[in-house]
Amino acid sequence: MNGRLPVLLAALAKRLPSHRMSDPQRHLRLADGPADPLLDRWAAAHPAAGLSSQLGAMRAAWRDEAPGLPGTAIALSLSTADAYEQTEAPPAELVVSGPTSHAIPVRLTSAIAIDVIRSARDSLLIASFAAYKIAEIVTELRAAADRNVRIDLLLEESTAAARAFGQLHGQVRIWHRADVSARGSLHAKVIAADRRIALLGSANLTDRALSDNVEIGIILRDPRTVGRLVDHLRWLTGPEAGFLQPV
Template sequence: MTGRLPGLLAALSRRLPPEGLADLRRCLCSADGPADPLLDRWTADHPAAGLPAELNAVRRAWREEAGRLPGTALALALGAAAVSEEEREPPAELVVSGPTSSALPVRLTSGTAIDVIRSARTSLLIVSFAAYNIDEIVTELRAAAGRGVRIDLFLEESTSAARAFGTLGERVRIWHRAEAPARGSLHAKVITADRRIALLGSANLTDRALYDNVEIGIILRDRRTVSRLTDHFHWLTGPEACYLRRK
């Protein structure tokens, strides 16, 4: 295979969870070509954010660059790409706030959060229960918006976390629970960049949590897992869940 198709298949393999990848490979094995209605039905059954567009891009490249290839060939290529990605995935890294032990190499939460934000080129998704006294984080988000990064902030309304980002204005999209006050709260703490790297942990976006509290977290670079995490929060904004609303 040449042209765009190999890269598109590799990207799709990173995006899909194992069960979704296996399901798509079975569908491709049964498909007569890029226009087969089987692929339309598969797309309709898997409406995760952005996934239909990715599969449609694969189908266009298949039609334009390798129309004679059977679906079985694409299924094999998709499987090979997934195996190659798994072999290259780096391990998770430990992240802490507060005291650090000389016996265990770790990264600090404050610096790691900034590194993840600085690494973003297309999208940032940030989730926090509380947020305050984070001028450096806000500065980095302003810079990210300036380079064209789409920024979604998922914040707990009862803590007034959105106030910490007030100076960013329309540079960011802020999401709250749809029916606040409601049972439970938006309690997760997550920063993801470009669907490829994520910081997960116990630390809110506050000065004490980033620097002083005893907090723990991990950095994930498993693109498939990070994509699934990103999709989950975007699903919460959609009509099926109706859990989050734009501020």
């Protein structure tokens, strides 16, 4: 089978964790074809952000490329894609700032942060509680913007983190908490490139956190896990969550 349908089925398998795959597979097995109203009702009722449009694209490809295939065949294809996704993921890699030891191989946070930013082809999603004195990171973000990478910065307003990115006006989208009077803060520290690789840990985007402070983090190279992380952070910017709003 050629065309968009295999790609879209693989993307759907990557998006949903295995324990939630049985529901779409069951509905697909019961569906007579891509236009079955049963699939409309399931998509409308599913809470995952953006899943309805993703399922709609898959059904459109099913209709255009293989309308004679029964729902059981599509369900089997989805199950096969999910099984393939369960192959062993690349191990998480430890990242540190500050003194290093011989206990375990590690890489420095500053170098990894730059590597992740440079690896982005389509999008960068970055969250940080604080940000300052990060000229090299800003330079790398400008280079990413110049190669048409979409950049979203989820920043804590109370720390004035957005000031560190003032030179990137018009090249990035900055998000703050919608209700700054509410309890809690945006305390996550994440750099995610596309849906493939992510650096997360204790380090803020500051010169000391990236180099001098004792900080611990990991780098994930499992697209399935990274994809779910990106979906959650993007959900925070959407109307359903109402947690973040663009500056």
